[in-house]
Amino acid sequence: MALIIGGNKLGDQDKRTSATLPNQITSGPRKIYIEPTTDCNLSCRTCMRNTWEEPGGTMTMETFYKVLDGLKAFDSIETVAIWGIGEPLTHPNITEIIAAVKALGLKTELITNAMVMKEDLAQKIIDAGLDKMIVSVDSASPNQLSEIRKGATLKGILKNVKKLNQLKALQKKHNPELGIEFTVMKSNVGELKNLRPLALAMEAHYIIVTNVLPYAEEHKDEILYSMSATNLRGPRSKYNPEILLPKIDLHKDIMSDLGKISFEALSLGPNAAINPNYNGVCPFVERGSLAFAWNGDVSPCVPLMHTYSCYILGREKTFKKKSFGNIHQETPKEIWEKAIHKKFRENVLEEGFSPCIECGGCDMTESNEEDCFGNVHPTCGDCLWAKGVIQCP
Secondary structure, eight states, X not given: OEEEEOOOOOSOOOOOOTTTOOGGGTSOOSEEXXXXXXXXXXXXXXXXXXXXXXXXXXXXXXXXXXXXXXXXXOSOOOEEEEOOSSOGGGSTTHHHHHHHHHTXXXXXXXXEOOTTOOHHHHHHHHHHTOOEEEEEOOOSXXXXXXXXXXXXXXXXXXXXXXXXXXXXXXXXXXXXXXXXXXXXXXXXXXXXXXXXXXXHHHTOSEEEEEEOOOOSGGXXXXXXXXXXXXXXXXXXXXXXXXXXXXXXXXXXXHHHHHHTTOSSOOOSSTTEEEOTTOSSSOHHHHTOEEEEOTTSEEESSGGGSSOEEEXXXXXXXXXXXXXXXXXXXXXXXXXXXXXXXXXXXXXXXXXXXXXXXXXXXXXXXXXXXXXXXXXXXXXXXXXTTTTTSSOOO
């Protein structure tokens, strides 16, 4: 069982140049995000839906099949993530969506709260061929989980997941592989120690721990990265020496001593690790992503699919959505190959945006419409995903 925590790789942090950029600028996308719906059966207190002003909706099957047909123009796509802001399992045709993607020979993954996954739906999910299911569980304490994820119960989650596992075992099937996603904050950080027993009970193969992004002012002091967020991409210097560690036994006494030389999280046990996929660059653009919102709008990443307000290190900020096109007017390939879209990907990979988090903020950080380097919407200097502070599967 692997435990993945946010963080940065130690090593050479020299700024990339256009000559060394990955081919995600010109090659096709590798990962696709499809948002089935923004509707949800829960009212989680940390959810974007509590503070945004966008009208929500559910993707029609006409829109879905336009997306799917458009994806056939790429031979680079590996995975389709079927989730967005809402609960994907509330979409009336969710298993048809999974099966249609699988029919293209692509891997599928889905994030769910698991509360609506009764036996009949669980069987249909298995039949559809879903490869990976990540269950959101923000506490192993029944009372605390119900308080954070209003409408959910730990008993209900465990019951539904147990039935899914029983059906898989009876049919000698291994998929969907299960994982847990845990959003950590000050009020539930004590629950980290209970994640391994919970994962064992759910037969989960891995645990993803991510930080909270406060959408409401009442949660802005819940963050656990007020210092580390500003240090993740800083160059090594006499003021910020880089620590290069060898492989080492992670005994408690050794970890205690190691922890004294760095603010950064090193490990939580023998199977814990800094996320090996993080290297200080936008995880969405670097792996080549396209995100399709429920209405067919096409964004470069999940964080830019919608307009919302949140708090970055205590500063209120409005992130305005960015769509490079809509599936009802253009094909995914046309949208991917637009000069303005290519330029955006290049700027992200070159880290060409002003480093707002390191700077501390100014009037321009109140939104992502402009930064002090002269970049215009969308600017990415305050992106916590690029910092490795927040991570998605």
